[in-house]
Amino acid sequence: MSSDETVMDTGYTEAVTSLLYQLADDDFMYSFRGSEWLGLAPHIEADIAFSSISQDSMGHAAMFYKLLEDLGAGNADKLAHFRPAIERRNSILTERVNGQGYYMETPHYDWAYAVARSYFYTQAKKVRIDSLCESSFKPLADVAVKVRMELYYHKMHWDTWFKQLMSSTEVAKKKMADAIKLVMNDFGDVFSYGDQKQQIESHGLIGSEEDLKGRWRMNIEPFFVSLHLQVPEIPEGPVKNGRNGEHSGDLDEGLATLSEVCSADTAAVW
Numbered sequence: 380m381s382s383d384e385t386v387m388d389t390g391y392t393e394a395v396t397s398l399l400y401q402l403a404d405d406d407f408m409y410s411f412r413g414s415e416w417l418g419l420a421p422h423i424e425a426d427i428a429f430s431s432i433s434q435d436s437m438g439h440a441a442m443f444y445k446l447l448e449d450l451g452a453g454n455a456d457k458l459a460h461f462r463p464a465i466e467r468r469n470s471i472l473t474e475r476v477n478g479q480g481y482y483m484e485t486p487h488y489d490w491a492y493a494v495a496r497s498y499f500y501t502q503a504k505k506v507r508i509d510s511l512c513e514s515s516f517k518p519l520a521d522v523a524v525k526v527r528m529e530l531y532y533h534k535m536h537w538d539t540w541f542k543q544l545m546s547s548t549e550v551a552k553k554k555m556a557d558a559i560k561l562v563m564n565d566f567g568d569v570f571s572y573g574d575q576k577q578q579i580e581s582h583g584l585i586g587s588e589e590d591l592k593g594r595w596r597m598n599i600e601p602f603f604v605s606l607h608l609q610v611p612e613i614p615e616g617p618v619k620n621g622r623n624g625e626h627s628g629d630l631d632e633g634l635a636t637l638s639e640v641c642s643a644d645t646a647a648v649w
Contacts, residue, residue: 396450397468397515399538401572402507403443403621404469407459408630409500410638412473413493415482420488428536429549429615435529442522449518456479460638463629468529468573469623470498474574481582491554493543498537503569505530506594515583538602545606559611567614569594573622579597 413433420426445456452458474494478488508530511523544551568592579588586594596610600647603610619625 384542390471390578392450394450394575394584395519396447396469396581397575398579399443399447399450399519399573400450400468402412403440403447403459404467404509404621405473405504406436406440407445407637408467408469408473408633410434410440411633412460412477413497414476415477415486416488416493419482419486419488425540427623429493432533432536434565437531439522439526440523441519446518446522464626464634465624467624467626467630467634468578469494469571469626469630470571470619470620471567471619471625472500472562474621474626474633475561475565476629479578487556487559490521491544491551491558492561494537494540495555495558497533498541499533499562499566500569501530501537502599503591503595505534506591506598507570509594511584514585518583542602542606563611563614565617566611567617568620570621571617571622575621575622608620 404479410433413429413436416426416429416433418426420429440459441455444458447453447458448455477493478486480488481485505527508523512520512527514520514523541555544555570588572588576588579585585591592613595613600610620626
């Protein structure tokens, strides 16, 4: 059956829609948290690079939301800005705050956490995007090819920062170890497809959860060996699974900020 014919099947369309929400919501929240570092990164080069990565990631989210719009899920901008937390399918990791305080007040953000989160998220995203390039849903495969070109530079940036901090002072190593622990506590749903696991995997949209986890470990293991570190284990059975609409209070706070301007004039064209 061709991809065009398959899309007409209700079960297939539901599986594609579910996966697209996960991909779009992940990048939407990750890019927002990255944007909160504007003007706060350790130096100007890091500031510019993180801003660029966040802008790219928001562009990736926009492409995934546009595919949802093409499937009849609704207007892409409204899908991005006006869905409540319970309808979001992003992983818990992407919604977490950067640290204490608020961007427009007195932020006391944790750069080690930003590096650890970005490193592990980008590694996971690369595994998913590589798999999506072979997706049975051709429009998604085409988008994945575009995303992969930019992702190469994102990965290179966070590889450098991760290695730099893990090879630095004892204080930096301790902060990174603490940050890695926090990141991995929230990593249980990153490769999850939630309640839609069977549907998503059976239609050949992307590799299985187990396959992607295996690729992730295989990809990062040489890097960790070079740093004389053990590869962290992905928790089994997350306490909360963002793929099923289970989220922390951090998501409500983030969505309120993200939709503030759009909510001021819902009829405006953004």
